Amino acid sequence: MKSVKLPNKFNHTNLDVLKQFITETGKIIPARVSGVNAAQQRKITQSIKIARFLALLPYTDQHK
């Protein structure tokens, strides 16, 4: 299990939090690896996807 820091309140702007939950290639890390519970994982995935749309996080490491 990876040790992660997850604050009670966060959203898509908290990049320092969200970057813990993506791999080097930009994939979202599964909950079974990060060890967060299901409700937290839903929040994290949603936030990461919004952050990607707003070009705050990459979708992949192969953007031109």
Added chain:
Amino acid sequence: MNNYELTLIVNQDLESRFDIFKESFDKSLSEMGFDLAFTEVIGKRFLAYPIQKNTKGLYIIYQISGSPAAVSDLENKLKYDNSLLRYFLQRVESHTLANSFLTEDTIEANKKAEAKLAHKAKQDALEVQAKKSNEQAETPKDVSVTESDKELESVEQENENSEKVESDTYNSGSDDNSETTEAEAKD
């Protein structure tokens, strides 16, 4: 009345006219019947990936409240606004009346970029100085290149070659120390 959070990514070409753009946008928001609770101007940020060949964008986050009818008006306006790269309108339970992490992050990133630029400028200046001093030192040397100097150079080259052989064997990961010792013995 519902609470909404509106994030805009404005084209970086508008940077010089950014204040004017923001004022007019604020005005049109209030004309549509929205109450502006909080505005966070984040400024220029590097995009994580290029959008329409833009690598940078100007970020603003509005905390607004208004009726659902006004929202459809607003979306119509946003859809056909060419100065926007992206917009994101989200209904929220309550407004966050403080700057987000992005502002802090952007300020830090800008500081880093400035430091990098300053460092580069310093190094360039140093290189120019070094070049100048080299030129001054070299000009008398070129005239007096004797045979002994040439011999020295050839010896140095040989030394370098042997060093290369050694490093190659290390890089290839072979555990044979005998090869390196042989190369050394030859020299």
